[in-house]
Amino acid sequence: MVLSSDVDFDVIVIGAGVAGCVTAYQLAAAGHSVLLVERGPKAGSKNLSGGVLYCRVMEQVFPGFLTEAPIERRVTRNCLSFLSPTSFVNVDYRDERLAEPVNAVTVLRAKLDAWLADKCEAAGATVMPGVKVDSLLTKAGRVTGIKAGEDELRAHVVVAADGVNSFICRDAGIRAPEPTKHLAVGVKSVIGLPRAVIEERFNLTGDEGAAYAVVGDCTNGVAGGGFMYTNLDSISIGVVLRLDDLVRRGETSSDLHDRFLGHPAITPFIKGGELLEYGCHMVAEGGKAMVHDLTRDSLVVVGDAAGLGLNTGFTVRGMDLAAGSAIAAAKAIDAALRKGDVSQASLNAYPAELARTFVGHDLDTYAKAPRFLENPRMYWDYGRLLSDVMYGVYNLDTRPRKHLLGTVMAARKKSSLGIVRLAKDALAAVRAM
Numbered sequence: 001m002v003l004s005s006d007v008d009f010d011v012i013v014i015g016a017g018v019a020g021c022v023t024a025y026q027l028a029a030a031g032h033s034v035l036l037v038e039r040g041p042k043a044g045s046k047n048l049s050g051g052v053l054y055c056r057v058m059e060q061v062f063p064g065f066l067t068e069a070p071i072e073r074r075v076t077r078n079c080l081s082f083l084s085p086t087s088f089v090n091v092d093y094r095d096e097r098l099a100e101p102v103n104a105v106t107v108l109r110a111k112l113d114a115w116l117a118d119k120c121e122a123a124g125a126t127v128m129p130g131v132k133v134d135s136l137l138t139k140a141g142r143v144t145g146i147k148a149g150e151d152e153l154r155a156h157v158v159v160a161a162d163g164v165n166s167f168i169c170r171d172a173g174i175r176a177p178e179p180t181k182h183l184a185v186g187v188k189s190v191i192g193l194p195r196a197v198i199e200e201r202f203n204l205t206g207d208e209g210a211a212y213a214v215v216g217d218c219t220n221g222v223a224g225g226g227f228m229y230t231n232l233d234s235i236s237i238g239v240v241l242r243l244d245d246l247v248r249r250g251e252t253s254s255d256l257h258d259r260f261l262g263h264p265a266i267t268p269f270i271k272g273g274e275l276l277e278y279g280c281h282m283v284a285e286g287g288k289a290m291v292h293d294l295t296r297d298s299l300v301v302v303g304d305a306a307g308l309g310l311n312t313g314f315t316v317r318g319m320d321l322a323a324g325s326a327i328a329a330a331k332a333i334d335a336a337l338r339k340g341d342v343s344q345a346s347l348n349a350y351p352a353e354l355a356r357t358f359v360g361h362d363l364d365t366y367a368k369a370p371r372f373l374e375n376p377r378m379y380w381d382y383g384r385l386l387s388d389v390m391y392g393v394y395n396l397d398t399r400p401r402k403h404l405l406g407t408v409m410a411a412r413k414k415s416s417l418g419i420v421r422l423a424k425d426a427l428a429a430v431r432a433m
């Protein structure tokens with residue numbers, strides 16, 4: 001396919017989130033003319049993440065990322081927590097090896113995305129905030145540019161980085177409306193607290209950070225969980241709830257968010273804090289099953305728009321996958337532009353490359369995770385079982401003690417969990433995780 005001479009830019013990127021900015025930055029740095037369009041008044045103003053960024057991939061694109069970028073804390077404590085109405089059982093994992101090299105950091109998107117957009121501008125990209133792309137321009141079935149209001153702009157390649165609801169992918173016939181079981185709704189608050197208070201409450205020193213993944217009573221049985229991440233002088237806290245289960249159970253996401261923040265085990269962490277931000281956003285949770293075509297003639301899809309999200313129960317990931325897809329996409333687009341062929345066949349170097357990276361491999365590894373996380377016992381019965389076992393161990397009520405196995409069996413009997421069911425769930429967990 002010969003490149004048209006009637007273009008305004010080599011590449012137009014739609015959406016200045018992580019995926020869009022990382023794609024635009026690399027292509028601009030490689031010498032291509034790039035337009036990055038963002039519907040929000042500023043990059044990051046429309047974006048919302050829990051906030052744990054597995055950041056090693058960012059160092060590949062921006063050497064010095066950890067010292068230059070507006071990161072909050074280095075995550076050295078990961079807690080997997082089970083919440084029941086009366087208890088809070090934590091697997092609290094702190095490891096100095098997570099600090100060197102740094103594995104994960106907490107971020108606030110308003111700051112991170114603005115920094116990324118500045119990087120794009122410094123690399124030579126034109127950043128255009130406050131512009132909502134309405135549709136793609138096409139000619140003989142090939143994408144030729146974008147339409148925003150009355151304005152039309154043309155490019156050799158258009159990159160859809162417009163997030164989980166990607167209207168651009170629908171416009172291109174790549175995705176139908178996503179089944180609700182592939183989507184979750186996230187509701188998040190950012191609560192401001194003095195730095196010293198956060199460090200004392202979460203047992204942290206310096207710029208160390210903690211990340212809690214919580215299941216159980218916070219969602220009142222709805223598939224999903226709570227999260228609580230420490231920033232420098234604020235806490236990001238909220239819930240992520242699978243959309244189909246939320247609707248089936250007739251719950252509302254804002255009520256479950258409030259229920260989590262109001263739980264007696266959680267309120268001490270945020271007591272006295274000031275609400276700085278509150279927002280709601282969709283989350284891509286379908287894993288590999290949600291990934292659709294990634295290319296068309298002159299069109300490439302990256303990040304959430306491509307369905308690249310992974311929830312394993314331990315970690316919620318999207319930003320690192322967005323960056324990983326952007327690296328693979330930019331490499332393929334650069335090569336396609338240099339050889340003057342932006343056909344789908346040429347751009348398919350991108351999905352081939354993506355499959356070789358950690359993104360493709362992790363999607364394969366956790367392909368069964370979404371199905372496993374549909375198990376309703378994960379959100380109710382197992383937390384209660386664990387809570388009853390711990391109660392049996394610590395509640396020394398002057399009656400004769402049982403061995404641990406006897407305590408576990410007594411707790412299991414009280415629950416509705418049969419031994420065969422437990423064994424099957426354990427096997428499914430091993431296979432999915």
Ligand SMILES: Cc1cc2nc3c(=O)[nH]c(=O)nc-3n(C[C@H](O)[C@H](O)[C@H](O)COP(=O)(O)OP(=O)(O)OC[C@H]3O[C@@H](n4cnc5c(N)ncnc54)[C@H](O)[C@@H]3O)c2cc1C
Pocket residue numbers: 014015016017018019020037038039040043044046047048049050051052053054131132133134161162163164167185186187188238239240280281282283302303304305308309316317318319320322
């Ligand atoms: C509550 C919650 C918690 C999460 N927690 C984590 C976490 O801890 N760690 C993690 O890695 N991931 C997390 N995620 C997922 C993560 O936020 C996403 O995977 C990530 O933001 C995807 O980046 P993206 O650039 O693909 O899309 P987005 O960040 O959604 O960016 C898309 C951009 O496109 C713009 N846009 C959309 N339509 C148009 C249009 N028509 N014209 C112009 N611009 C447009 C939007 O304004 C936006 O700026 C969480 C998500 C939520 C909602």
